[in-house]
Amino acid sequence: MSSKYKNDSVVHPEITTSAAERRRVVAATTIGTAIEWYDYFLYASVAGLVFHKLMFGPLEGGLAAVISFATVGISFLFRPLGAFLAGHYGDKLGRRLVLMVTLFTMGGATALIGLLPTYDSIGVAAPILLVLLRILQGVSAGGEWGGAVLLAVEHAPAKKRGLYGAGPQIGVPAGLLLSSGVLAVMNAIAPGEAFLEWGWRVPFLFSIVLVGIGYYIRRGVEESPVFEELVEITEHEAKHPLKVLFREHTPLVFIAALVFAGNGTVGYMTTGGYIQNYATNTEGLAMDRGGVLIAVTLSAASWMVFTLFAGFISDYLGRRNTYILGFILQAIGVFALFPLVNTGDMMKLTIALLGLTVGLGLTYGQQSAMYAELFPASIRASGVSITYAIGSLLGGAFAPMIAAALVRATGSTTAVTGYLVSATIVGLIAAMILRDRTRIPLGRDHEADQASGHFLFSKV
Incomplete structure (x- = not known):
């Protein structure tokens, strides 16, 4: 950990909220993020299980799966748009407002997917409408994360920033757990053809209930104290935060994005629905759909545990050291993944996915705190949101489609393993380039420190 920031006695005048309010913020951002990502991951899972059959009727064989996974990736192309909008208005109007807008956008698009007719009913209009709704999900996801993590981290005391910031991070595997769990329940209620006919729709329509819960939870949360300080003194407000971000911090944005890309590429083997499709495909392993969903x-539950642990331990080891450990463990999990999955044994598949989550959690839980500590207060929402969106685009966006294309081209998963290991190495190198800034003051009075010293080779 950098000695410049590790002293527990550092005073942070921006933290003025009570412990009870900080707990409410963490609960609201965690639960709200889980609901958002339930919607997002639900699509990815159903793309691998259902959409390649029902929405892309004339496409045969592996090509249908590739195109279906491409629709998963298409949403990532629009995450930067959501990040630009959310970052700009998050720096101008506040983090809380952005979170309410993204919640309703995501939930509305998800519910409409549940009502969408199939290709057999309306022809080519089905995949077109599906893609449009997926784009709305992408815009929403691009704006959600930055607002949620800044509310959590900017309310947190300096020495617990990693732990508080792990709340919204937990929301992501919680969304996977919830979406996979609901799909597993519906697979049991409506097995076989019933699942294809109507069972898959119920989890999408259930989003209406979850949006109502998310709204109720988020409406009472106070705005970030850092943002409130910024609006009190107008000279600290960046009139054009996006322009300032790219003029002064472009290298930082892309190197920090590569850190997340190293995690996202591997994580999207499950969150993007690839493993679910690969394991259950009748032309391949033909494993039981219900067992794979379980x-x-x-694995999502395990991912939650290690994500929380990463946030907690990063407050002691530092963000950078936690990343280095995490990427090493992630590489080990990647090497073991397909040799175990390819046995076709359900127990070994479960072990493979559980093992993978150790490294995934340890390269994810500290992400909120690390990103918040990288950018000056006046452009922090833009920096965090856009860096995350670019990292998602470089990493998770088309990872399932690339994996499906590699298997289709080579006939084996060896190339996929090489692809995932390469992404992990890139993430590791990017994390090692960045200087550890754990516990750097986040308030407006420290913008000079916040704007410099990002790289290990730069002057302090």
């Missing part, structure tokens, strides 16, 4: 649900 295995993914268990």
Whole structure:
């Protein structure tokens, strides 16, 4: 950990909220983020299980799966748009407002997917409408994360920033757990053809209930104290935060994005629906759909645990050291993944997915705190949101489609393993380039420190 910031006695005048309010903020951002990502991951899972059959009727064989996974990736192309909008208005109007807008946008698009007719009913209009709704999900996801993590981290005391910031991070595997769990329940209620006919729709329509819960939870949360300080003194407000961000911090944005890309590429093997499709495909392993969904649900629970642990331990080891450990463990999990999955044994598949979540959690839980500590207060929402969106685009966006294309081209998963290991190495190198800034003051009075010293080779 950098000695410049590790002293527990550092005073942070921006933290003025009570411990009870900080707990409410963490609960609201965690639960709200889980609901948002339930919607997002639900699509990815159903793309691998259902959409390649029902929405892309004339496409045969592996090509249908590739195109279906491409629709998963298309949403990532629009995450930067959501990040630009959310970052700009998050720096101008506040983090809380952005979170309410993204919640309703995501939930509305998800519910409409549940009502969408199939290709057999309306022809080519079905995949077109599906893609449009997926784009709305992408815009929403691009704006959600930055607002949620800044509310959590900017309310947190300096020495617990990683732990508080792990709340919204937990929301992501919680969304996977919830979506996989609901799909597993519906697979049991409506097995076989019933699942294809109507069972898959119920989890999408259930989003209406979850949006109502998310609104109720988020409406009472106070705005970030850092943002409130910024609006009190107008000279600290960046009139054009996006322009300032790219003029002064472009290298930082892309190197920090590569850190997340190293995690996202591997994580989207399950969150993007690839493993679910690969394991259950009748032309391949033909494993039981219900069993695979249960295995993914268990892995999501494990991912939550290690994500929380990463946030907690990063407050002591530092963000950078936690990343280095995490990427090493992630590489080990990647090497073991397909040799175990390819056995076709459900227990070994479960072990593979559980093992993978150790490294995934340890390269994810500290992400909120690390990103918040990288950018000056006046442009922080823009910096965090856009860096995350670019990292998602470089990493998770088309990872399932690339994996499907590699298997289709080579006939084996060896190339996929090489692809995932390469992404992990890139993430590791990017994390090692960045200087550890754990516990750097986040308030407006420290913008000079916040704007410099980002890289290990730069002057302090």
